[in-house]
Amino acid sequence: MHALDAHELYRFFHIGDDETAALRGVSFHLGAGEIVALTGPSGSGKSTLLSCVTGLDEPDGGHVDVSGVRLTRRSEAERTRIRAGSFGILLQSGNLFGHLTVEQNLRLQMLLAEKEDRERIAPLLESVGLLHRAAAFPSELSGGETARAGLAVALAADPPILVADEPTAEVDRDTESRLIGHFEARREAGLATLLATHSKALAQRADRVIRLKDGRIVRD
Numbered sequence: 001m002h003a004l005d006a007h008e009l010y011r012f013f014h015i016g017d018d019e020t021a022a023l024r025g026v027s028f029h030l031g032a033g034e035i036v037a038l039t040g041p042s043g044s045g046k047s048t049l050l051s052c053v054t055g056l057d058e059p060d061g062g063h064v065d066v067s068g069v070r071l072t073r074r075s076e077a078e079r080t081r082i083r084a085g086s087f088g089i090l091l092q093s094g095n096l097f098g099h100l101t102v103e104q105n106l107r108l109q110m111l112l113a114e115k116e117d118r119e120r121i122a123p124l125l126e127s128v129g130l131l132h133r134a135a136a137f138p139s140e141l142s143g144g145e146t147a148r149a150g151l152a153v154a155l156a157a158d159p160p161i162l163v164a165d166e167p168t169a170e171v172d173r174d175t176e177s178r179l180i181g182h183f184e185a186r187r188e189a190g191l192a193t194l195l196a197t198h199s200k201a202l203a204q205r206a207d208r209v210i211r212l213k214d215g216r217i218v219r220d
């Protein structure tokens, strides 16, 4: 049984008479202890796929299983419950609550996943270069700091599946290697990691690369 299974996912968007087929029959799996990099040009469907596999969006066709449990076409409450127990998620829309500090956002994530561990907060913030911003509110962070705080939140509860959209987009090289270290530690711990990325350095360290083009998986 895989940590994540996507079966023949389709997703269409309509604006007026125009239809965009963002996903056209995408199937893949993600094993425990595996890092998979999702690559492809802008508009190829990466973000749509991440939203569908986490149950934040519903595919128009196909389905997603999380550790063998069907996530697709469940009630919102059930999807939320499965998501809280299985996923750490950083999408482009962000994952920080604006009325909470960076540290409070991390603690909330741990509470939601029922894995509170205050000892982990400082080392985690340090590793993303944000210890000095623990008491800051999201509105006080730069773009790069926001992305790193969001990644710390997604990692906070050691989720069985980490899903992150461009986790190293706005970081310098040193921070990127530290973040890659986090992903590799997850691999060692048998946790699954799915990363949409344009970073060659990151894709090279993945166990597998899945490349999307026009909503389909293609070979390089």
Ligand SMILES: Nc1ncnc2c1ncn2[C@@H]1O[C@H](COP(=O)(O)OP(=O)(O)OP(=O)(O)O)[C@@H](O)[C@H]1O
Residues within 6 Å of the ligand: 013, 014, 015, 020, 021, 022, 040, 041, 042, 043, 044, 045, 046, 047, 048, 049
């Ligand atoms: N909510 C939406 N409404 C209409 N069209 C959408 C919507 N979301 C995505 N699309 C379209 O679906 C296609 C896939 O978009 P998606 O954001 O998944 O691509 P991407 O590979 O993540 O791109 P990027 O690398 O630029 O983030 C694009 O043509 C996009 O314009």
